[in-house]
Amino acid sequence: MRCAPTAGAALVLCAATAGLLSAQGRPEPPEKPRFASWDEVNVLAHGLLQLGNGLREHVERTRGQLGELERRLGSCGAACKDPEGSAAPPFAPENLILTRVLYSPQTQLKAQNSRIQQLFQKVAQQQRHLEKQHLRIQNLQSQMGHLAPMHLGHGVAKRARRKRLPKMAQLAGPAQNISRLHNGGWTVIQRRQDGSVDFNQPWDAYKDGFGDPQGEFWLGLEKVHRIMGERGSHLAVQLQDWEGNAESLQFPVHLGGEDTAYSLQLTAPVASKLGATTFSPSGLSLPFSTWDQDHDLRRDKNCAKSLSGGWWFGTCGHSNLNGQYFHSIPRQRQQLKKGIFWKTWRGRYYPLQATTMLIQPTAAEAAS
Template identity: 95%
Template sequence: MRCAPTAGAALVLCAATAGLLSAQGRPEPPETPRFASWDEVNVLAHGLLQLGNGLREHVERTRGQLGELERRLGSCGAACKDPEGSAAPPFAPENLVPPGGDAVPETLQSFQTQLKAQNSRIQQLFQKVAQQQRHLEKQHLRIQNLQSQMGHLAPMHLGHGVAKRARRKRLPKMAQLAGPAHNISRLHNGGWTVIQRRQDGSVDFNQPWEAYKDGFGDPQGEFWLGLEKVHRIVGDRGSRLAVQLQDWEGNAESLQFPVHLGGEDTAYSLQLTSPVASKLGATAFSPSGLSLPFSTWDQDHDLRGDKNCAKSLSGGWWFGTCGHSNLNGQYFHSIPRQRQQLKKGIFWKTWRGRYYPLQATTMLIQPTVAEAAS
């Protein structure tokens, strides 16, 4: 048995991982006036993903080699304890067999213990590599979102100008939309499509990615239309999103703002202009606006690198940093007393606050060009 290749592979793995971790912990250099092009950013992101994949494959190969080494050592231990054995196995290391030819079980056991410890360290490195790979994939998705946002920047500004004129037009009242059998065809004729409704907690909105993509619930009651269907309705055009909210005291609020909804390749990112992002409570966004990918408990795309907002809260939503809004949260028939439970509810921070679970919500969408045609 030759241990040198395995030890060398482990040293290479440790050196590569140490370089990756040290690079992660190194402070970022100060910003310079030069900005990298999209091609350079794409090349960098692709290189980082390849590094993560290569390191992961190297860890798996090393683990396989250690497993084979441990199996052979186990076979060696069984043979060495056999009193009828006339000689050590042909692959037994020379440093485990003294000049007299008798095996030393204590040395073998010590070596096996060291191998188990090394295997544990390899497992920890494997987990860190997997974590880094998830982080890199998340960064790559954000780069794609920024690219899409830049491509639609001009249409978004045009949509924002149209939305200012549309504020004078009142939406249907909340009471008319919150009923279980409202006239959906009338809303379609007016250019609006209802894409979400919450009113009684009859449907579980804590669903996985595929459910939010395809849609679920009852169109005559609580339902989610489906991200793919919504994207087909608005296509690559700018749109207006209408949000209608109702609290437990009978108060209602209606909001409208211009948006752009990306496809599945952008995790159905909802792109907002800077004024809208600021009005909705966002504190960090670029001059061109804010891009919010959609997230569920099994597909984490939010802007928090240290938390899965959909798991921490409830439901699927364009979470951002978890604290601005969530109209697909858990439905409460009364306001919970515990603060931790309140976080999981249906909330809109800039209206009733972060810890007030709403009674009913309705969301509608309309392509921007539909208003000009009506």
């Protein structure tokens, strides 16, 4: 970059711009496959914000100096006339010098403003990534707290045996199955059956609940968390396709509070059965996500925006029972991704006709 020696403020502006450009032109080092500590990511975000604020203050000071130059140019318009009252020719040397002094910094100022805006956008994007990473760290710490005890022998750690995956029962139909579950102290927390309720809702709606309990509805994450408490629970999922086939699944779960983004914790065997390919020995922790609260496990995508509705998305492809309701199968594959699906039963691109979700605290199951 070349800087014109016009004024002290312009020189400072050019130096700041050149530094920013050289920093932007430098290739980014490859991302290290590790989690940064929360202190490190906070220092990074704070440093970037300080840099952006410093650049903005510098631009404001330069803008004031340019205003002074504009006032000088205006006064020169009256002083630079010949005795007969005609204006000086536009190519007069003093006019050219003042024009260069004024408009060269203006051009640089516009470019600097654009770069500052880009910097703030990058800072905001980095902040979103940092929030996601912080949530993952919290989930990992939570999983560490639920790890089975390690038995040591001869200096070698031996993992405790994994619990067996509960057997899945397939009944005649959702209505009959729901009736039996109600008799066992189960609570319905979700129902889809006709598309009468829009499930593409923001975070607050999914937290508080919406819809009609007599038809389609979502009970609310906070209510579900209070019912389940800190103890383990069972989740039952009822699925029905458009050919009249039904499937019933039951598996143990634990639901965290809002401070964990209502993370759904699954044991390792259940996570594997549901199609997850990457999880820790203690299982899988899936935060809840909506289009305005992105907590999924994908850094490069907001699953709730790409698909539809709010859900424990993981990597976007395993399931979504709160997706868009289709009365017929769309032709476009991209549209199919937005539907209601359970990958390990009918596949990701088959929009289901009806679903019901129920929960039962473990203590209630033992008492029934």
